Amino acid sequence: MGEVIVLVMERKLVECAKILRKAEKIAVLTGAGISTESGIPDFRSPNGLWQKREAREATTRSCFFYDVDTFYHYFAQLFLGWTGIKPNPAHIALAALEHELGKLVFIVTQNIDGLHQMAGSTNVAELHGNLRTATCPKCQKQYDMIMVREALAAKQQPLCECGRVVKPDVVLFEDPLDPYTWRQAQVWTMKADVVLCVGTSLTVSPANTLVYNRRNDSTLVILNTEPTRYDSQADFVFREKAGEVLSRMLSICRQQE
Ligand code: APR
Numbered sequence: 001m002g003e004v005i006v007l008v009m010e011r012k013l014v015e016c017a018k019i020l021r022k023a024e025k026i027a028v029l030t031g032a033g034i035s036t037e038s039g040i041p042d043f044r045s046p047n048g049l050w051q052k053r054e055a056r057e058a059t060t061r062s063c064f065f066y067d068v069d070t071f072y073h074y075f076a077q078l079f080l081g082w083t084g085i086k087p088n089p090a091h092i093a094l095a096a097l098e099h100e101l102g103k104l105v106f107i108v109t110q111n112i113d114g115l116h117q118m119a120g121s122t123n124v125a126e127l128h129g130n131l132r133t134a135t136c137p138k139c140q141k142q143y144d145m146i147m148v149r150e151a152l153a154a155k156q157q158p159l160c161e162c163g164r165v166v167k168p169d170v171v172l173f174e175d176p177l178d179p180y181t182w183r184q185a186q187v188w189t190m191k192a193d194v195v196l197c198v199g200t201s202l203t204v205s206p207a208n209t210l211v212y213n214r215r216n217d218s219t220l221v222i223l224n225t226e227p228t229r230y231d232s233q234a235d236f237v238f239r240e241k242a243g244e245v246l247s248r249m250l251s252i253c254r255q256q257e
Pocket of ligand 1: 042045128201204226240242
């Protein structure tokens with residue numbers, strides 16, 4: 001990166017870090033891009049998960065209810081192979097803003113990988129659900145995802161005691177969001193002094209509408225390696241990798257102690 005560009009970026013980082021330092025409440029909207037540095041592919045980048053059209057078409061509510069074997073074939077391929085994943089410097093920096101700098105950090109994530117909680121973030125709203133559990137659509141009994149993994153490994157359908165196939169607690173295309181989680185996300189972004197969007201193309205609603213759902217006097221920061229349709233509304237836009245930018249921002253915040 002040229003000398004001048006580095007200087008410009010550094011100045012932008014310092015300015016943004018100053019605002020984070022002063023902020024009391026920070027809402028962070030994250031997407032798959034914050035987890036790519038943990039080895040998990042995102043969805044819409046050139047090597048993203050949705051490049052396989054059939055996989056994208058199978059990850060829907062209708063596919064679960066009308067062709068459950070195809071659903072689980074692709075679901076297992078897409079999401080159940082993430083063994084030994086760990087938080088990366090981006091997740092860790094967000095947790096440090098909370099635990100080291102004493103900020104109120106509210107994470108609204110579209111991710112199901114649980115890496116924010118693993119990094120130590122305590123306020124996490126999982127808009128698109130999680131990979132920890134699965135629920136019977138008929139009797140609502142909840143199971144640990146281990147049961148699903150074991151059934152699929154044995155080439156069987158993951159069945160509830162009542163005989164129905166259980167559904168992962170992930171928000172599939174055509175699924176409604178959990179109303180409580182959605183309300184929480186709206187309240188967090190509305191109350192925030194800074195809204196930070198990290199590693200999300202901001203193409204999926206209603207998550208992307210949270211960018212509008214903020215105070216007029218709040219600061220909007222977009223950290224994404226590709227342009228998003230909301231960049232023109234942002235006070236700061238960073239095109240570099242989340243791990244690099246957030247770690248750098250955290251260390252500048254520490255120096256401003
Ligand atoms: N640092 C910063 N940005 C990154 C990085 C990185 N290391 N790696 C990838 N990105 C950016 C990509 O440029 C891309 O624009 O992250 C963005 C991820 O966008 P998507 O793949 O569209 O993922 P996301 O925004 O989370 O998708 C939202 O869509 O398919 C549904 O339910 C799924 O939760 C998902 C939702």
